[in-house]
Amino acid sequence: MFFDLHFAQIKLLYFIIPTFVGVLLYRWFFYKPVMYQYTLIAVMKQMGVHGSWLPSRIFFLLRFLLLLVLSFLMLKPQLADKRSKVPVEGIDIMLVLDLSGSMEALDDLTTRKSRVEIAKEEAVRFIQQREDDSIGLVAFGQNSISRAPLTLDKKILVEIVNDLKVGNTVDPNGTVIAKSLVTSLNRLKDSSAKTKIIILLTDGVPSHHDIQAHAALDIAKKLNVKIYTIGIGGKQGGYMYNPMIGYQLAYPPLNTALLEQISFETKGKSFRAKNQKEMRSIYAVIDKLEKTKRETNIYTRYQDTFMIGLWIALLLIGLYALLSSLLWRVI
Incomplete structure (x- = not known):
């Protein structure tokens, strides 16, 4: 040293x-x-x-x-x-989080936690468990934005995740799923890791102005990137609070067809989380992914x-x- x-x-x-x-x-x-x-x-x-x-x-x-x-x-x-590289066993992971308006909906009226709150809490838990992995973050709504490049600095990454808010980070009036995947793939294109994955979490269907999913999937296949999709939402849909009449169903149930297609074509897996417990178990499954030895750049x-x-x-x-x-x- x-x-x-x-x-x-x-x-x-x-x-x-x-x-x-x-x-x-x-x-x-x-x-x-x-x-x-x-x-x-x-x-x-x-x-x-x-x-x-x-x-x-x-x-x-x-x-x-x-x-x-x-x-x-x-x-x-x-x-x-001043060491610029350290050998680690890990994979490169891009977390892709939906911040559209529907992510403020509640699926469980007993806990009163919104979808985005659950997604953030479990993402932080997952990040803290992956000590040797480089992890980046992309947020999307009507547009897609990279919030963090691949990094081993988990402290900074957790702070960024905790600061995410619906309506503050990106325009919440839309869901550009395919564009968010392209943004994530752009972060992974120069990765030297043997295993590269994207974890996509969303509760909606693509907006009409989103690009075609096959465009993003073609890039993912060329880069050998697996995409794991997590659909969040209960079977009956999501609840939103109305000050006049209280909680009422405001969003339709999750459409999982596209998410299953994305994961299937990239050799990943598709999951559905109806509550926080299921979300945690899904991350536990992903946490058991194969690890590979490599060297990664670190900050001083x-x-x-x-x-x-x-x-x-x-x-x-x-x-x-x-x-x-x-x-x-x-x-």
């Missing part, structure tokens, strides 16, 4: 360097020690006891080093692991070294106190 020293607040040098130069110039050219006359000192001179320049020089050096260490800590030093990892500098500063303070109180008592 190879580390380089990195400073997160390097711009503070513009303040620290002039300050150091000013202190040194003042010390060398303008500073004059205050002289006091004591009877004890006169007696010591009569006895032939002479002072030494060494203690004052050492004390100045200790104070200077302490100031240097504190300035070093202000720069926020970090050890940067940083490790703070604040405590090391702090211990050095405390050591200098302790040494100064020890010398001034025991060896060279300051008068």
Whole structure:
């Protein structure tokens, strides 16, 4: 493992360097020690006891080093692991999440969780279990947008998933299933992983302005990408809240024909989730996919070294106190 020293607040040098130069110039050219006359000192001179320049020089050096260490800590030093590739066992996965308006519907009135809430919770659970896999994210409604490229940084990815909202990320007035697949395939086209999959989660049928599904499926076959489809929605349809009459059926039942075709032609599997428990079990099945050894790019990892500098500063303070109180008592 190879580390380089990195400073997160390097711009503070513009303040620290002039300050150091000013202190040194003042010390060398303008500073004059205050002289006091004591009877004890006169007696010591009569006895032939002479002072030494060494203690004052050492004390100045200790104070200077302490100031240097504190300035070093202000720069926020970090050890940067510059490795660009690490061997892992995993696959490349693109999560494709429907954020159309119907995803705000409820299928279970007992839990009062919307489809998108369930989808997000189980996606986060799945992401956290796949430590060695690179995972990306695509959201779609009336249009399709890539929210995260393939990455091993699960913390950032989870934050992105949690921030997804219907009507905020994409226009919710539509469902472009095929376009979302093309967006995901564009992220997978340069992948070196032996196994590449797409997990598509939706509750609707394609909008009229969506492209033909076979266009996306042809690309998936060329890239050897499996597509797993998850249709979310109960058999009776989805419930939406109306402030006048309460909850009522507002969306038709899920049409699974297209989802089954997509998974069948790409050698994946098609699932149906009517509630959160079924959604979790589906992700558990996908979690058992074959893993392959490969190398993947990772971002530089940083490790703070604040405590090391702090211990050095405390050591200098302790040494100064020890010398001034025991060896060279300051008068």
